[in-house]
Amino acid sequence: MNSSPILPTCCTALDAHWPLPSVLPETVLLSTRFDPKQLLGDDFQRSAIEPPPSIQRSVAKRQAEFLAGRICARAALQQLEGSSVIPAIGEDRAPVWPAHICGSITHSTGHAAAIVANKQHWRGLGMDLENLLETERAERLAGEILTPPELQRMAAGAREQLALLVTLTFSVKESLFKALYPIVQKRFYFEHAEVLEWTEQGQVRLRLLTDLSGEWRHGTELEAQFGVQDGQLLSLVSIPA
Structure with missing residues (x-):
């Protein structure tokens, strides 16, 4: 069995608590807290996540947001169907999910989350976090x-x-x-x-x-x-x- 990628120091353990009034069946929602000040230079490599060029050029806050969100998304897909896919950034800047999956990634100050589902259960999912x-x-x-x-x-x-x-x-x-x-x-x-x-x-x-x-x-x-x-x-x- 493959060992799970190491969680970076800047992120807390993933939380599966459902934070909304109505639980959606057949979905997986995971979240984490993150601190950009604790982001290390090799955290992407240790987490087995390849940052796209736009993220490599960005400030620590944006890098930590991206890393935390993709960690949540990958773990949610792993829990949903056993895959280890990491959604890329599309030309429209939206996450690129597998064709049979719908999902959403969001982050705000120090907090990131992702939700995923199979399209046979949900056609669209949109999640947003704001201060x-x-x-x-x-x-x-x-x-x-x-x-x-x-x-x-x-x-x-x-x-x-x-x-x-x-x-x-x-x-x-x-x-x-x-x-x-x-x-x-x-x-x-x-x-x-x-x-x-x-x-x-x-x-x-x-x-x-x-x-x-x-x-x-x-x-x-x-x-x-x-x-x-x-x-x-x-x-x-x-x-x-």
């Missing part, structure tokens, strides 16, 4: 992220929830893009979807505001979920097979 915005910054960014109806609902809500709402809207639209882009192969942006409603228990309902394909048309609604822990918000959009 919770400060209220003042959320107010400044709201006009770039929220649609006019979303801005109206924000204005009608409690100010103490404003930062959570803007962070959630940003994150869940990122997750939506990650889940749908591999299916439709068409780019779309914050103004092309809106959050219709969300609950403090972590459920979200989204609606497309543009036609992306014959199947994914203006008005299509999708479900998402999110969780908040240690000042970070994790969101997930999952599209069943």
